[in-house]
Amino acid sequence: SFSGGWRMRLNLAQALMCRSDLLLLDEPTNHLDLDAILWLEEWLKRYAGTLLIVSHDRDFLDGVVEVVVHIEAKKLRRYSGNYSSFERQRAEGVMLAAAQYEKQQREREHLESFINRFRAKATKAKQAQSRMKMLARMEELAPLHVSAPLSFEFREPLKAPDPLLVLEDADAGYKMEGGPDKLVVRGIKFSLQSGQRYGLLGINGAGKSTLIKTIAGELAPLAGKAIFNKGLAVGYFAQHQIGMLRYDESPLWHLSRIATNVREQELRNYLGSFNFPGDMATTLIATFSGGEKARLALALIVWRRPNLLLLDEPTNHLDLETREALTVALAQFEGTLVLVSHDRHLLRATTDQFLIIAEGRLAPFDGDLEDYRDWLFRTKLAPSEEAVPLPEAEKPAVTAPPADRREQKRREAEVRQRQSAARKPIESRIKRLEEKMAKLNAHKAAIDAQLADPASYGEARKEALKTLIVDQAYVARELAQLEAEWLEQQQRLEQLAA
Known part of the structure; x- marks a missing residue:
């Protein structure tokens, strides 16, 4: 009567609980919530045996694996390091393979040109035959396959009410x-x-x-x-x-x-x-x-x-x-x-x-x-005796004597008004900073995605790659400045509340 998701969780639990020297996991994070994935990640870090994982979760792979094996053109290639390291090495490999392929193509064209020009001439026939053998022995290189990156975009949304x-x-x-x-x-x-x-x-x-x-x-x-x-x-x-x-x-x-x-x-x-x-x-x-x-x-x-x-x-x-x-x-x-x-x-x-x-x-x-x-x-993933409870609501303050209550309320209202007046410009600035950081983070995500794409490292895209790297550095500097100011404003806000 269990759903597919729960059946998968049971199968995963069974695999983890069996004593083993080799653990094979195929998409273990599908149907798991983030809390379960974090627990699984910690468990796998402590696993003493050999671990082989197929997964589409890059953060999960970064936290667990030390080697990535990539299948391409029916061949396996081993990369040391986690998934992020693999992406960098793969991009460098694509760039190198493209350069080697272009160099070989130039050599092939040169050999073929020599053969076509001189194989009919008796004086050059021997040299032409030698070039033909060289061409036949030359292993055909192919550039590493770089598929066109999948991309789509959301159409401009309809005008929205506020609040929605x-x-x-x-x-x-x-x-x-x-x-x-x-x-x-x-x-x-x-x-x-x-x-x-x-x-x-x-x-x-x-x-x-x-x-x-x-x-x-x-x-x-x-x-x-x-x-x-x-x-x-x-x-x-x-x-x-x-x-x-x-x-x-x-x-x-x-x-x-x-x-x-x-x-x-x-x-x-x-x-x-x-x-x-x-x-x-x-x-x-x-x-x-x-x-x-x-x-x-x-x-x-x-x-x-x-x-x-x-x-x-x-x-x-x-x-x-x-x-x-x-x-x-x-x-x-x-x-x-x-x-x-x-x-x-x-x-x-x-x-x-x-x-x-x-x-x-x-x-x-x-x-x-x-x-x-x-x-x-x-809390939730700690052993029960170590679990930290959710913060409890503060106990109500002792009620002031009736004679002082009106004066106390007046003073409290004055304090609240002063705090509110002091907070308002700070909160407004924080909101503007957060809006700017959100836009820059979106821009940064787009740049990072392009830099993670092996196609960005092709010879024809050298100038575009330089621009991306410059943009990445600029966005990183801007974000660092905005975050520093945001922290400063938050500290001012906390001091007012103290």
Whole structure:
């Protein structure tokens, strides 16, 4: 009766618990939440045997492996180091192979020219024969294969209201027939402003998917209110939507159902941008891999030009190339984003704020993914005797005597007003700094993606590569300056609150 995801978790647990000298894991992070991946990463670091992993999670690979074996043109090549090191070495190898290939082509042309000119001449026949043997012995080099990088972009979103939606004291959960409702997240007070980019954190079962469904309007609140403002256009992706595709139909059929008055060639061009070219646009979906189905579901969402994207584990089944293309596209998306993902690279590159669901409550998470990892290992992933509880609410202060209460309230109000007046310009500056940093981080993610692409190191793109490197250095300097000022402003804010 278990779902595929839970069956996979059980199989993984069984593999880990068996005593072994060799552990083989094929996509172990699929269907795992971030907390489970972090636990698995720590467990594998301590594993004493030999480990062989197939994975599309670059952060997971960086944390676990010491050697990468790359399969290309039916050959295996070994690279020392983690995945990031492999990417650098591979890019250098592509550049070197391209230079060697061009050099050999020049040598071949020279030999062929000599043979064609002199093999008919008796005085040069012997030399021509020698050149022919040399040419025959010359092993045909081929440049390392560099496929055209997959890329797509989100269409300009429709004009958005602000705020897009508001949840007022909402309880998220499920109505149960013949029994009490299943409450998952309670007392939600949440206003989603235009342009915000949230990553949603929480352990498995905390209620992340339930909250996303409530924001998407798929689940009505059990209590409280959900207000969806006019002009809101939601693009919602979840794994169950892949199952809603018609497997007996094609990508072109699906797209034509939502784009009724658009020329077929325009639809084909659009599908081609998502790597469904030519005959693939009319191929039955039943033959597609899980990654291809997920890519099609994303393409159908993007076509509608949503101003709010709600993505629940969009990278499951996607290969590294498609994940990178999605990361770049989301970093450049101009609308509002709420993302649930176990892919740390995607979260870092596309979101600038985090929310956390813990103990049935939604709250802002003040920190980055490293802070979240530390929090998990201090709390949820710590042995029970070492677990650190969630911070408790402060105990109410002792009530002042009635005679002094009015004067005390007046003084407290004056203090609050002074603090508010002092905080306002600092908070305003912090907000502007965060907006600038978000844009620069998106630009940095796009540059990093291009530099990670081996095609960027070809001879024909030397000038473009120089520009990218200069841009990368400039963006890094700008970010460092903005972050330094942001920290300074935060310290001023903390001093005011002290």
